[in-house]
Amino acid sequence: MNEGIEVVLAAALLLALAVTIFVAVVTFNALVGARQQVDKAWANIGVALRQRHDELPNLVDAVRGQMGFERATLQRVTDARAAFSPDAPVATQASVSAATSRAVRGLFAVVERYPELHSDENVMALQTEIERLETVIADRRELYNDVVYRFNTRIAQFPGAFVASVLGWQPRPFFEASPSDLPVPATALGSG
Numbered sequence: 720m721n722e723g724i725e726v727v728l729a730a731a732l733l734l735a736l737a738v739t740i741f742v743a744v745v746t747f748n749a750l751v752g753a754r755q756q757v758d759k760a761w762a763n764i765g766v767a768l769r770q771r772h773d774e775l776p777n778l779v780d781a782v783r784g785q786m787g788f789e790r791a792t793l794q795r796v797t798d799a800r801a802a803f804s805p806d807a808p809v810a811t812q813a814s815v816s817a818a819t820s821r822a823v824r825g826l827f828a829v830v831e832r833y834p835e836l837h838s839d840e841n842v843m844a845l846q847t848e849i850e851r852l853e854t855v856i857a858d859r860r861e862l863y864n865d866v867v868y869r870f871n872t873r874i875a876q877f878p879g880a881f882v883a884s885v886l887g888w889q890p891r892p893f894f895e896a897s898p899s900d901l902p903v904p905a906t907a908l909g910s911g
Contacts, residue, residue: 745883753870757891760863763896765805766838767859768816771852775819778826778845785836792829795822809892816856816894823849860894867891 779793799819807815827846830836837843871890874883883889 725767742878743882745800746878747886750870750873750879750882750886750888753866753873754888756866757870760859760866761809761894763786764812764856764859764863767852767855768803768812768860769805770863771819771856772803773848774845774849774852778842778849781839781842781845782826782830782833782836785833786837789829792826796826798822809894813860813894816860820853820856864893864895867893 734902737814775796779796783793799815799822802815804811804815827850830842830846867890873879874890888902
């Protein structure tokens with residue numbers, strides 16, 4: 720009779736161990752998948768930020784000659800572009816991206832006040848491309864924040880929290896602008 724109890728206990732322990740290992744493996748694989756989605760989403764943002772970074776000098780060069788006295792606007796775009804660093808932390812890149820977007824919006828507002836620029840096909844093509852990239856960046860930022868939310872939730876819940884703590888995985892930061900980056904500068908639109 721003792722032998723029967725020992726066999727049942729051993730089988731129960733083996734079953735419990737097998738279930739624990741199964742849950743750990745499934746959880747690990749789910750977390751790895753979620754982490755890879757975060758990395759992929761971030762890489763996609765990086766591509767769009769790089770494309771915008773590469774297009775800005777073309778736009779600045781195209782308008783510089785005709786906007787000579789709008790140096791402050793051009794300088795803001797140039798400074799924002801110079802602050803771009805693909806190796807910077809997410810929070811820094813988010814802040815730089817917000818500043819760049821504001822500078823670009825300011826430049827577009829100024830271009831609207833110059834009929835000769837507004838009718839220049841090259842300037843309009845560059846403006847359209849940068850506007851497209853701004854939309855792409857916004858869409859990719861939204862996707863990135865969504866997958867970060869899912870990853871962070873998974874590593875905060877059991878059993879993901881246990882597996883993540885064993886692996887030393889921390890929550891990923893969202894791509895968000897700091898509060899000081901959010902206001903949009905006022906532009907003077909009037910009769911001209």
